[in-house]
Amino acid sequence: MILDSDSSKPIYVQISEWIEAEILRGHFTTDQKVYSQYQLADKFNINPATAGKGLTxxxxxxxxxxxxxxxxxxxxxxxxxxxxxxxxxTLKKLIFELVMEAKYLDVDEGELIEMIKSIKRKGEGQ
Incomplete structure (x- = not known):
C-alpha cells in the first residue's frame, strides 16, 4: 500500500484503514501482534506519532x-x-451517492438493481 499524501483523508486514518484491510484479508488474525508505531513509521516513511495515532x-x-x-x-x-x-x-455513503446519481440521471430502481447485479456477477467471475 502506498499512502496518499494528497488525499483529504489524514495519514493516520489511512494507516488505520490499511491495518483493517490487512485484518480483513487474513494477514493479521485474532490475538496476533500487529506492527508497532515504529515499524509502521519505517514501512511508510512517516512520523511515529502519526502511526501511533492510527493504532490508537x-x-x-x-x-x-x-x-x-x-x-x-x-x-x-x-x-x-x-x-x-x-x-x-462506507457502504451506506456509497449507496446514498449512487442512488442520488441514479435519480439525477432518471435511472429507475429496477434498472439500478439490474446494473448492480450485473456488476456483481462480473466481479464474482474474476
Missing part, C-alpha cells in the same frame, strides 16, 4: 488491544467489527 483509532474501535510492554494485538471480534463499521459508514 483501532484501539478506540476495539479492533486492536494493548498488552503493556508487548504491543498491539488483533481483538477477537475485529473482523466483524470492521465489516460492520464499513457497512454502516
Amino acid at each position: 483509532l483501532l484501539v478506540e474501535d476495539n479492533i486492536l488491544y494493548k498488552k503493556r510492554g508487548l504491543g498491539m494485538f488483533v481483538a477477537e471480534d475485529a473482523r466483524e467489527r470492521i465489516k460492520n463499521k464499513r457497512k454502516n459508514q
Whole structure:
C-alpha cells in the first residue's frame, strides 16, 4: 500500500484503514501482534506519532488491544467489527451517492438493481 499524501483523508486514518484491510484479508488474525508505531513509521516513511495515532483509532474501535510492554494485538471480534463499521459508514455513503446519481440521471430502481447485479456477477467471475 502506498499512502496518499494528497488525499483529504489524514495519514493516520489511512494507516488505520490499511491495518483493517490487512485484518480483513487474513494477514493479521485474532490475538496476533500487529506492527508497532515504529515499524509502521519505517514501512511508510512517516512520523511515529502519526502511526501511533492510527493504532490508537483501532484501539478506540476495539479492533486492536494493548498488552503493556508487548504491543498491539488483533481483538477477537475485529473482523466483524470492521465489516460492520464499513457497512454502516462506507457502504451506506456509497449507496446514498449512487442512488442520488441514479435519480439525477432518471435511472429507475429496477434498472439500478439490474446494473448492480450485473456488476456483481462480473466481479464474482474474476
